Amino acid sequence: MKKFLPLLALGLLAGCTTILETGDKLERGMTPPDAVNYATTKPEGGFSTQLSDNRIGNKIELLAARKSKTDGGYTRVQFDLRNGAYLRQTINVSFEWLAADGTVTESQPNWIVTPLEPGALTTVTATALKAQSAECRLRLISR
Amino acid sequence: MNKLSLLACAVFIVGCGTPATYKDPQGRELVVSLDKVNIQDFATAGSQMLQSMISSPSFSKGAPVLQLGSITNDTADNFDTALLLSKLTVPLVNANRVTLLDNDATANAARATSGSNANVPRAEYVLKGKILEDRSNAGSTRQSSFVFQLTLVEVKRGVAVWTEEKIVTKQGTKNAVGF
Incomplete structure (x- = not known):
């Protein structure tokens, strides 16, 4: 009997994950596309956010945004993300660069698929190609 | 009457198809194929390679002279490897981060025409690479991995100064639309 208990618990856990995943899919199916x-990084440090999809806010935490310069003087940023949900999340990220006056200088032409394990910290990094790129705007979408 | 019913059914079935529409090549409604490299796969691998390459010390200052070497397509899919290279060269050239040397024949012709006064730069770096694939399946679930490898060789010393590998993996039972 003792041997069966862990197996039973494992089966139950696997079932829970399936139920949670199905719930997640249903929630996505019943709501408009994400x-x-x-x-966006700020000149004085830190960052500001614009949350258009509240569901992502409940699952993904944006912990920090660091800005530095490369040896050649180009801006480099790192955003720390944490999956606060109990399920693995897959988000898609993309970067846009802005000049000091706010004009868009560079735009990444694609989304990068970024899997986030539950509780895992992930750092996404981008380096500007142009010297006038001063601030970085991280774009996130959950699917 | 029967003929008319059949015709009506046929029209109905044809009408159910999805008409072709234009899609944003940078968007999230593109076809994801399990058996081939999609256009968005080149974009993903290329942009990640680009980010890695510009972080290498060779690209920290100035605009080094770059020549494109060969990119071997070692996959079963037939595509032009320029689809990958352009994802690196277009942003680099437009941002003045590299001086892209045209092919050998053009450079040699320019040198021959201008003689000793030729102002044709010599390549400092050569970019070369390989694209590979790996396929596996479990039951009806198929998985395709496409491996993009690039190496930057410093011509003067003949040594690799930067190398990167990016893997794009797709899994499913059939092709789909979207992420």
């Missing part, structure tokens, strides 16, 4: 969310 919207794009933004996190």
Whole structure:
């Protein structure tokens, strides 16, 4: 009997995951397509966010945004993300670069699929190609 | 009457198809194929390679002279490897981060025409690479991995100064639309 208990618990856990995943799929199916969310670095440090899809806010935490310069003087940013949900999340990220006056200088032409394990910290990094790119706008979408 | 019913059914079935529409090549409604490299796969691998390459010390300052070497397509899919290279060269050239040397024949012709006064730069770096694939399946679930490998060789010393590998893996039972 003792041998069966862990197996039973494992089976139950696997079942729970399936139920949670199905719930997640249903929730997605019943709501409009996910919207794009933004996190933009500030000249004085830190970042501001624009959350268009509240569901992503409940699952993904944006912990920090670090800005530095490369040896050649180009801006480099790192955003720390944490999956606060109990399920693995897959988000898609993309970067846009802004000049000091706010004009868009560079735009990444694609989404990068970024899997996030539950509780895992993930750092996404981008380096500007142009010297005038001063601030970075991270675009996030959950599917 | 029967003929008319059949015709009506046929029209109905044809009408159910999805008409072709234009899609944003950078968007999230593109076809994801399990058996081939999709256009968005080149974009994903290319942009990640680009980010890695510009972080290498060779690209920290100035605009080094770059020549494109060969990119071997070692997959069963037939495509032009320029689809990958352009994802790196277009942003680099437009941002003045590299001086892209045209092919050998053009450079040699320019040197021959201008003689000793030729102002044709010599390549400092050569970019070469390989694209490979790996396929596996479990039951009806198929998985395809496409491996993009690039190496930057410093011509003067003949040594690799940067190398990167990016893998794009797709899994499913059939082709789909979207992420």
